Amino acid sequence: xxxxxxxxxxxxxxxxxxxxxxxxxxxxxxxxxxxxxxxxxxxxxxxxxxxxxxxxxxxxxxxxxxxxxxxxxxxxxxxxxxxxxxxxxxxxxxxxxxxxxxxxxxxxxxxxxxxxxxxxxxxxxxxxxxxxxxxxxxxxxxxxxxxxxxxxxxxxxxxxxxxxxxxxxxxxxxxxxxxxxxxxx
Amino acid sequence: xxxxxxxxxxxxxxxxxxxxxxxxxxxxxxxxxxxxxxxxxxxxxxxxxxxxxxxxxxxxxxxxxxxxxxxxxxxxxxxxxxxxxxxxxxxxxxxxxxxxxxxxxxxxxxxxxxxxxxxxxxxxxxxxxxxxxxxxxxxxxxxxxxxxxxxxxxxxxxxxxxxxxxxxxxxxxxxxxxxxxxxxx
Numbered sequence: 215x216x217x218x219x220x221x222x223x224x225x226x227x228x229x230x231x232x233x234x235x236x237x238x239x240x241x242x243x244x245x246x247x248x249x250x251x252x253x254x255x256x257x258x259x260x261x262x263x264x265x266x267x268x269x270x271x272x273x274x275x276x277x278x279x280x281x282x283x284x285x286x287x288x289x290x291x292x293x294x295x296x297x298x299x300x301x302x303x304x305x306x307x308x309x310x311x312x313x314x315x316x317x318x319x320x321x322x323x324x325x326x327x328x329x330x331x332x333x334x335x336x337x338x339x340x341x342x343x344x345x346x347x348x349x350x351x352x353x354x355x356x357x358x359x360x361x362x363x364x365x366x367x368x369x370x371x372x373x374x375x376x377x378x379x380x381x382x383x384x385x386x387x388x389x390x391x392x393x394x395x396x397x398x399x
Numbered sequence: 400x401x402x403x404x405x406x407x408x409x410x411x412x413x414x415x416x417x418x419x420x421x422x423x424x425x426x427x428x429x430x431x432x433x434x435x436x437x438x439x440x441x442x443x444x445x446x447x448x449x450x451x452x453x454x455x456x457x458x459x460x461x462x463x464x465x466x467x468x469x470x471x472x473x474x475x476x477x478x479x480x481x482x483x484x485x486x487x488x489x490x491x492x493x494x495x496x497x498x499x500x501x502x503x504x505x506x507x508x509x510x511x512x513x514x515x516x517x518x519x520x521x522x523x524x525x526x527x528x529x530x531x532x533x534x535x536x537x538x539x540x541x542x543x544x545x546x547x548x549x550x551x552x553x554x555x556x557x558x559x560x561x562x563x564x565x566x567x568x569x570x571x572x573x574x575x576x577x578x579x580x581x582x583x584x
């Protein structure tokens with residue numbers, strides 16, 4: 215009997231309350247749902263705006279992050295985005311009641327030849343800061359294709375051009391000097 | 400003399416041609432395409448599950464139609480689900496780790512979801528990895544927009560009793576969140 219009572223006490227003592235935080239309500243939308251950047255040369259950057267529409271009667275703060283989708287979730291032919299830090303935006307945005315806020319998103323690819331001619335996909339996540347047990351989260355597909363040309367780094371074409379020009383100039387000067395040199399009998 | 404000047408000028412022009420052609424190779428145009436007329440918006444009703452006091456190692460189940468996900472946006476979306484560890488509200492360091500293998504243990508709990516009108520008792524584990532919601536037959540949950548709805552229920556299995564330290568772990572309010580995400584299909 216004593217053992218049975220002890221067991222029941224233990225169970226009651228171990229009980230916990232599995233509850234969400236205080237009751238909240240929110241409704242919001244995000245546009246656009248997909249952004250495609252084409253021919254972005256490594257070394258350059260592109261910018262666009264996301265619009266968060268808070269349809270609630272009170273202001274809310276929204277958290278923005280990035281997410282790398284799995285291969286089966288990406289668009290066909292898209293590889294994983296190499297570095298999430300290349301996409302920059304404000305981490306938090308406060309949107310007034312029944313209002314919209316625009317969020318500037320910048321994509322900057324480092325100036326390296328190895329990033330040329332690539333097709334990547336990354337998702338931008340937008341979620342409210344306040345949370346109930348269930349939380350709504352939106353993903354925006356960001357499709358980035360890089361150009362073949364690399365900007366900002368050493369311009370190989372220019373260097374070769376200058377070298378070829380200097381060589382031609384040198385040959386020209388040498389030819390002129392040879393022509394004008396007096397001929398001795 | 401005049402002939403020399405003309406020849407020098409020609410040589411200089413000839414030498415500069417490769418440089419100009421190298422500088423002229425800059426015809427890249429970055430294009431950004433956005434579906435600005437599309438927006439993503441889903442609602443969850445309800446978003447709370449007030450279980451109350453729970454006991455160790457016990458299952459708690461909602462109705463299979465407990466939560467309704469409604470696509471209020473104007474594009475077809477795929478729905479994802481992700482859980483997290485439950486933490487002690489007002490305390491620190493005491494967590495229930497979300498199971499990734501359908502099993503529970505001390506301080507380890509499990510969550511499942513069930514799509515309404517799917518095979519009876521067919522529950523799919525909710526893990527900390529964002530996973531597309533699917534029926535038992537593998538069909539992905541997709542909402543076509545403009546009010547399209549799906550319903551689902553939850554099941555919780557609480558951790559085993561924690562007697563290792565000799566402390567009571569009762570009367571603690573545990574909090575967790577389940578992210579329901581939408582992304583354009």
